[in-house]
Amino acid sequence: MNVALIIIIFLVKGNATSQAQEFVKKTLEDSKYQIAQVNDNVQNNNLLWALIDSTWKSSDKTKAFVKKLADSQKVPRCNGKNCAGTEDEARLRTVISNSAQDRSVRVGWGSSGKESIKYSFKVVYDQKDKFVTIDASDLLGKTNDNPGAEGEEPAEEAAE
Numbered sequence: 001m002n003v004a005l006i007i008i009i010f011l012v013k014g015n016a017t018s019q020a021q022e023f024v025k026k027t028l029e030d031s032k033y034q035i036a037q038v039n040d041n042v043q044n045n046n047l048l049w050a051l052i053d054s055t056w057k058s059s060d061k062t063k064a065f066v067k068k069l070a071d072s073q074k075v076p077r078c079n080g081k082n083c084a085g086t087e088d089e090a091r092l093r094t095v096i097s098n099s100a101q102d103r104s105v106r107v108g109w110g111s112s113g114k115e116s117i118k119y120s121f122k123v124v125y126d127q128k129d130k131f132v133t134i135d136a137s138d139l140l141g142k143t144n145d146n147p148g149a150e151g152e153e154p155a156e157e158a159a160e
Contacts (some may be wrong), residue, residue: 004045014085033080034081036079036080036081037080039080040077040078040079040080040090041119043075043077044075044076044077044109044119045139046121047073047075047076047092047109047116048107048109048119048120048121048139049139051069051070051073051092051107051121052134052136052139053068054119055069055093055123055134056134061123061131062129062131063096063105063123063129066094066105066107066123067094067096067105069105070092070094070105071091071092071094072094073092074090075090075092075109076091076093079121089110090117092107092109093106093107093108093109093110093116093120094106094107095117100127103124103125103126103127103129104122104123104124104125104135105122105123105125106120106121106123107120107121107122107123107124108120108121108138117141119138120138120139121134121135121136121138121139122134122135122136123137125136
C-alpha cells in the first residue's frame with residue numbers, strides 16, 4: 001500500500017510540475033506581448049505628441065503642411081518590434097475631412113488595414129480652412145464629447 005501511495009504521489013507530482021511549467025510559459029508569453037504593446041503605444045504616441053508640438057509652433061498650419069509633416073515621419077514601433085522604416089505599417093495615417101461639419105486633418109497610427117487608425121490627433125479648421133485648434137482628446141483617452149477643448153489651453157498660452 002505504501003509503494004502504491006508513493007507511486008501515485010510521484011505521478012501526480014510529475015504531472016503538476018509539467019502543468020505549472022506550461023502555465024508559467026503561457027503567462028510569460030502573454031506578459032511579453034502586453035509589454036511590447038505598451039512599448040508600441042508609448043513610443044508611437046510620443047511621436048504624435050512631437051508632431052502636435054511642431055504643428056502648434058509652426059507658422060504654417062495648413063492642411064497641406066500637416067499632411068506633409070505627417071508623411072515625413074515613421075512610427076518607431078510596429079507590432080511589438082522596431083519598424084523597418086519602409087514598411088507600410090510604419091507610415092502615419094492621415095485622413096483629411098472637408099465636410100461642412102468636420103473640416104480637419106486627422107493624423108495617427110494604426111494596427112492593421114490601410115485606413116485603420118488606433119491613436120490620433122486632429123487639427124481642426126473653420127469653414128475658410130483657417131486653423132482653429134488641435135484636438136488631442138484621443139491621445140488623452142477622452143471621448144470627443146467636447147471637441148476643441150484641448151486647443152483652448154494652448155491658445156491661452158499663445159495669448160500670453
